[in-house]
Amino acid sequence: MRSFNNIDHTILMSIIRTNIKDNRFTRLVEGLLKAGYCEQWTYHPSHSGTPQGGIASPILANVYMDRLDKFVEQSLIPVYTRGKRRTDNATYNRLHNQMNKAKQYGKIERLKTLRKAMQQLPSVDPYDEGYRRLRYIRYADDFLLGLVGTRAEAEEIKASLTTFLGTELKLTLAAEKTLITHAQTGRARFLGYDIGTLASDTKMDTRKHRSVNGKIGFYIPDDVIPKKSKRYMRDGKPIHRPELLNNSDYDNIILYQGEYRGLVNYYALAQNLQTLSYLQWIMRGSLLKTLARKGNTTVAKVAAKLQATTQTTEGPRKCLKVIVPREGKTPLVAVFGGISLRRRRNPAIQDQITLPYARQRSEIIERLLNDTCEVCGSKKNIQMHHIRKLADLNKQGRREKPEWMKIMISRQRKSIPLCVRCHNDIHHNRPRSKT
Numbered sequence: 001m002r003s004f005n006n007i008d009h010t011i012l013m014s015i016i017r018t019n020i021k022d023n024r025f026t027r028l029v030e031g032l033l034k035a036g037y038c039e040q041w042t043y044h045p046s047h048s049g050t051p052q053g054g055i056a057s058p059i060l061a062n063v064y065m066d067r068l069d070k071f072v073e074q075s076l077i078p079v080y081t082r083g084k085r086r087t088d089n090a091t092y093n094r095l096h097n098q099m100n101k102a103k104q105y106g107k108i109e110r111l112k113t114l115r116k117a118m119q120q121l122p123s124v125d126p127y128d129e130g131y132r133r134l135r136y137i138r139y140a141d142d143f144l145l146g147l148v149g150t151r152a153e154a155e156e157i158k159a160s161l162t163t164f165l166g167t168e169l170k171l172t173l174a175a176e177k178t179l180i181t182h183a184q185t186g187r188a189r190f191l192g193y194d195i196g197t198l199a200s201d202t203k204m205d206t207r208k209h210r211s212v213n214g215k216i217g218f219y220i221p222d223d224v225i226p227k228k229s230k231r232y233m234r235d236g237k238p239i240h241r242p243e244l245l246n247n248s249d250y251d252n253i254i255l256y257q258g259e260y261r262g263l264v265n266y267y268a269l270a271q272n273l274q275t276l277s278y279l280q281w282i283m284r285g286s287l288l289k290t291l292a293r294k295g296n297t298t299v300a301k302v303a304a305k306l307q308a309t310t311q312t313t314e315g316p317r318k319c320l321k322v323i324v325p326r327e328g329k330t331p332l333v334a335v336f337g338g339i340s341l342r343r344r345r346n347p348a349i350q351d352q353i354t355l356p357y358a359r360q361r362s363e364i365i366e367r368l369l370n371d372t373c374e375v376c377g378s379k380k381n382i383q384m385h386h387i388r389k390l391a392d393l394n395k396q397g398r399r400e401k402p403e404w405m406k407i408m409i410s411r412q413r414k415s416i417p418l419c420v421r422c423h424n425d426i427h428h429n430r431p432r433s434k435t
Contacts, residue, residue, distance in 0.1 A: 001068040006047050008170045009033050012064050032056065061140060064169065068143070070138045071164050076157060080149060084132035086124035095121070110315060119201045119210065131215050137190075144190045146183075146216075154180045187219060193270065194219040228263065238285030240293045249291055249322050256287045256413045264339050268347035275343055287320065287336055296412055310338035371420035375404050381420045390414060403427075 012033070017026055036045040050057040069348065099114040133148040134157070158173075162265050165171040181187065187194035196219065198212040232238055244252050260283055266274055278350040288299045288306075295302065308321035319337035326332065371382050385404070387393065390412065393405050401409070404426060408416050418426070 006171055007061065007064050009048060010058060011169060012050075015063055015067065029056075030062075032281050033060075043375050058140060060285060065138065065141065068161075068165065068169060069136075069138060070227060071168070072145070072161075075272060077134050077136065079160055080132050080134035080147060080153060080157065083128070086128045086131045087128070089125050091121055092118060092121045092123050122213070132358075139191055142190065144188060144195070147330060151180065151182075170401050189221065192221070192224070192266070194221045198271070204228050217271045219272050220270045220275055224267075225279050228279055232286035238282050238289060240289035243296045244290050247294075249294070250324050250332060250334045252287065252294075253320060253322050253336045256283055257334070257336045259283070260336070264341065264348065269345045271343060280337065284337065285318065294412075308335075310335055312338055312340055314340040372417065373422055374407055374416055375418060375422045378419040378421070382417050383420060383423050384415050385418050385423055385426060386415050388414075 007032070013026065013030055016029060020026060028426070033050065034046055036043055043323070050060045058362040095114050095118045099111060099118065102110040102114060131148065132153075133146075135146040137144050145157065147157065158178065162173055165173065179188070183195075184199065187196040189195075196217055198215045198217040200212050201210060203210060203212045231241070244255070247255070260280060263279070264273070264276060267276065285299075288302050292299045292302045293308075303320075306320040306322060308319055309316045310319045310321065311317075315340040319335050321336075322334045324332040324334075371379050373379070373382060390409070393401070393409050403421065404416055404418065408414070
């Protein structure tokens with residue numbers, strides 16, 4: 001459901017004035033809501049909604065949606081919540097009694113047969129009319145309700161929500177998003193996760209009881225990996241990213257690792273977290289191709305150079321690693337990979353401190369600040385020499401390339417810092433000065 005753009009100003013201000021008696025503050029909020037916006041030098045007034053991108057927008061939206069929270073908590077949940085536990089399954093209990101007798105008389109084969117039959121049945125009655133549960137969760141303008149009940153009751157809840165939102169908050173449910181989904185045969189989408197119930201008759205705990213049936217499971221949606229892979233692929237294969245060719249190897253690895261780590265941390269609760277290994281393979285190929293293109297070499301050589309192992313809480317993991325030595329300081333280390341894909345029940349995102357690297361400036365500025373001639377090593381009167389295009393360095397008929405030309409070809413750069421003497425030698429087309 002989308003509600004940010006449809007928030008009624010009159011209703012919102014009445015909610016605020018109910019709890020806040022400061023007229024100066026309420027007038028300030030009202031002015032914020034009616035300020036409007038300017039697009040292409042044209043003023044557009046705001047008749048509904050909250051300011052998009054404003055820091056107060058999420059707070060105002062939560063204030064507005066608080067009425068929905070109270071309606072669900074006070075009106076819906078008490079009606080659709082009853083019973084302490086489901087009644088026992090009579091067939092299951094009968095088999096359990098027979099199994100105890102077989103165990104008592106030492107009938108092992110009979111015992112195994114009865115145990116397999118019991119594992120095909122629920123221990124309680126899943127259709128118990130005296131047992132109902134309704135759970136509710138909301139984040140901003142998205143909410144999810146979980147019901148233990150019939151589809152008819154789910155339709156009643158949807159109708160009640162539609163009526164309340166239309167009359168009390170003047171909001172409408174988005175038909176394409178407001179769906180009734182059976183948790184065993186389908187999955188509901190909420191905050192980027194697919195949510196359903198788990199079912200496995202072979203997953204046992206230490207007491208030989210089925211441990212996952214009926215529990216809620218979180219899954220990475222099927223469309224997430226293809227969508228996230230698009231920026232790293234072309235024609236079904238990993239490809240380099242041209243916009244990163246001017247970055248250092250350290251910066252590129254830090255960037256790729258940050259993008260990958262963000263996805264792993266967000267989907268750490270997913271039952272199928274292992275499926276991100278395919279995305280890691282694609283990103284690794286794209287990273288290697290980007291570094292190979294930048295260094296004018298092959299992917300195999302870059303992979304052999306950067307292949308390493310890093311220690312994690314789950315043991316050693318293969319990764320790509322770049323180490324940048326620093327004089328008098330600990331070296332900078334950039335790692336891609338080495339992140340465990342084991343599901344975490346209570347994930348906690350830790351702050352990742354990335355040390356700044358001196359090559360974060362553009363290369364021309366960095367080389368100028370280095371203040372060193374790249375031909376003779378002088379640090380006096382450094383200037384930047386430019387050429388029109390790299391193809392001019394490989395013209396036919398040139399017997400031997402001078403040192404400055406070899407440096408530019410190897411670095412694939414159309415500029416080079418030089419001292420005044422070396423710069424004049426180039427422009428006067430003479431060998432390197434000896435004095």
